[in-house]
Amino acid sequence: MSTQAESTHDYIIIGAGSAGATLGARLSENGRYSVLLLEAGPADRSPWIHLPIGYGKTMFHPVLNWRLYSEPEVEMAGRRIYWPRGRCLGGSSSINGLIYIRGQAEDYERWAALGNAGWGWRDVLPYFMRSEDNARGSSDYHGAGGPLAVSDIGASHELMEAIIAGAQSLGVARNDDFNGAQQEGVGYFQLTTRRGIRCSSATAYLRPARARHNLRIETDAQATRLLFSGSRASGVEYRQHGKLRGATAAREVILAAGAVHSPQLLELSGIGDASRLAALGIPLLRHLPGVGENLQDHLQLRLIYKVAKPITTNDDLRNLVGKARIGLQWLFKRSGPLAIGINQGGLFTRVLAESATPDIQFHFGTISAEMAGADPHPWSGCTFSVCQLRPESRGSIHVHSRDPALAPQIRPNYLAAETDRRIAVAALRYARRLAATVALAPYLSAEYRPGPEVASDEQLLQFARDYGATIFHPVGTCAMGNGEQAVVDQRLRVRGVSGLRVADASIMPTLVSGNTNAPAIMIAEKAAAMILEDAAGA
Template sequence: MAEQRFDFIVVGAGSAGSPVAARLSESGKHKVLLLEAGGEDRNPWIHVPIGYAKTFLDGRVNWKYETEPEPELNNRRIYWPRGKVLGGSSSINGLIYIRGIPSDFDHWRQLGNEGWSYDDVLPFFRKAEDQERGADDLHGKDGPLGVRDASFRTPLSDAYIDAAQEAGLPYNPDFNGRQQEGTGYYQLTTRGGRRCSAARAYLKPARKRANLTIVTQALSERLLLEGKRVVGVRYRRGEAVETALAAREVIVCGGAINSPQLLQVSGIGPGEVLRRAGVEVAHDLPGVGRNLHDHLQVRSQYKAKGTTLNDTLGKWQHRMVAGARYALTRTGPLTIGAGLVGVFARTRPELEDPDIQMHFIPFSTDKMGVTLHPFPGFTVTMNQSRPESRGTLEIRSADPREAPAIRPNYMTTDTDRRTVIAGLRLVRRIAEAKALAPYLLEETQPGRAVQTDDEFLDFARQVGSSIYHPVGTCRMGHDPGAVVDPRLKVHGLEGLRVADASVMPTVVSGNTNAACIMIGEKCADMALSEAA
């Protein structure tokens, strides 16, 4: 292909990139190119809500990253799935719709990021949202992103909510409402019983626009610079290397791993990291790849009395029935996300906000994406909401196809370790409530032999893993360690923004997908206001 020219180039068609490209092309005034390293979202399991269990290990739609050995997790490598397909991780995630809480965003503003307080970002959450319950001052009804109540519930999930209330937590019908603390059913990003990924929400209606070009299987190899201005992108499709130029801006939306990776292979990042990887330094920016953090999850498991999804989906005859029900009515167990019931709680009474989150899942397995247990069981995951531990992401070479070195450094602070222990104790306390007695046979993991703080911590080190919320590697701020300013423009360069989870100064208190979509909406709004 000849050299291509556009007004805007968006790199990455994920949770943030999809809304950026869709909104930039909405008026028809601007010529927009959207580059996606993965393929089209045609895999049928993408669109069935429970299909995340199938795509979890599928390299056709998943980057399948691993961390370096984690010192506080017994030197284990931790699996990090990331979407490699239209919709990015929103096409393979657990569908849970959580925004975070007002103090998350107010803290961003307190760090000096003008325009990112809760009052500032709320309009963009509302703009994105098609809320099943209707519009109000906190929720939107006319947005592209379907947000729906869980349609599949069981007596066991109802009992779990009752048990959490016995343990002292209030019932909460809306975790994205006026308070997050409490227990209740999660809402999911679905519409009509099917996954509503960012691609389905934003790109499907936008594809008919003549001014939007979407190129899949396009691995962005390098940002093109002229002095201190980014003017385009070099990308590869198979064996062909092509060049696209941007008259206005390149907006990188690759996520917390791929965005800093692309900047670094382009010569933008910490000088010592780039030189070690054999990359010529074009713009020494120390914060690129720093401030990496993630929610660490620890999974408790239980044998149950009666029937759980281990039975419903564990036998082929039952799977056939569930599949037929879903095909005919878009209801039933195939509509569940990666958590049916949620719990947000404070581990210390002096805290103003919840510091842990739980996901109740009505099945159990030794490892996500593999066979369910042959006995009735359920799982409760627990993660710290606001980890203090910070890590790094560094390229190993100039080759963009080589996975970077990922070091999240989980549980390296005393607060993180104490919070994990307290969270696991609360998980057990809920399981011991009277409401669950008719359904609970035994705790299989960690098991009743685990009693002391040291034993709980050792259990977390043995089984702790990512809950797939990496953020922070192109942090927003004004200080020398920041990568982008509050307009999401990369410090010291022209023509380049980053918009995705990597710009979060601190991770939101909950699942990150909704906040990434909000970031995409806000980025497009800022870019359009400057292009007017």
């Protein structure tokens, strides 16, 4: 079927999330090029987006969240794992936990060693710094004056201070900057907030750019397939308000739909494994077997403790008096639980003797619930969430229908690798060692989950299978590289076609050691610079 183009632009960007919003602002910045930015979801008008603790309200939101599920996971007791993904301007940066982490320098050196020239630590650091407006000011590791606000939590918390003291008693040094000279240590996170309000990529990048005459932002516009002239990407077909529309790209189409929807759109457009597409009756444009493969994600294991003192966010939210108190604290001081969200601090350490750098990360929340984003427990509680930083298990995301309205099949393949199973058990044992420290004795009254009856390695691994969940960091499904499974090259151009790039977390060849929002924005910053450089040299 042919789709008539209703408009022509120099660049078309599909997806206005962490990466897409960044690209839209940067490519339209100099005023030379016209840019169309398509977002499947609505504008970011909900107050729950902008209030950091609103994370709990958007976790299952029927409009602002794609509310995806994996296929039944063999190694996870056959469970289908819930995958929340942002569906609005700002994408997942509008509904995430706000934590600003870049990963380890070694992560990016690994990318370069895999043949991706220009993606080593010293190559990417300037783009992290360019994006950043750190409340601490500029330094060798941080930027000031960039679009993305990065702030300290500010006030310390009694329970978090006890956790830090407990970790120090285990030999972990206090670290006041996980994005500085080294990641290892324990301390408070920095958040993507400004004066107690979320700074999503839409707030950071699109809000200042919206008035530009050369930037057109279309919401409720879900891309259905890419359009090609021969082997050159010429535009996009998208559905908006029940009508099928088309747009032409004079220069390039850029996929920034994320690790789930970027490979989905490539496959729907005939780019992927030839036999897989043939089985669905999708005409082949380019055989790229790596599309949708190489999926990696952080598996979250949550230990929940009852707290002996009424100092947790559970207590703040239990009654109207507590809610009023923290509401006034946010209203007049832009501080307190409403300004923080869920997790206040973290810990990076090693549990395997062979690990040269931290192999696990903790998120410490002064709140507890049956699952992330659910209603808090009716008692004082806290959560130790721990994940393996560099999983060896690999999964996939593939379409199973020609219908773009159907979600693709997600198969994370958690705990398939022996190393991942070893770290899961070691991480849970480490969390218990931390909880048992003298510093935490006055605070933690009982382990609610897994519970003391879960004691052996086999039982701990079964707990991981029964309760483990995504920590919302899927990457790798349009991997950058040079081998047979590579989807994009070092300049993020899709191999075998022209006029088409992918610029989002799906291009990561390996998962970074930490949260993925800041790296996704960095990828878009670097991609925009390369695109503009190529345009200038054309």
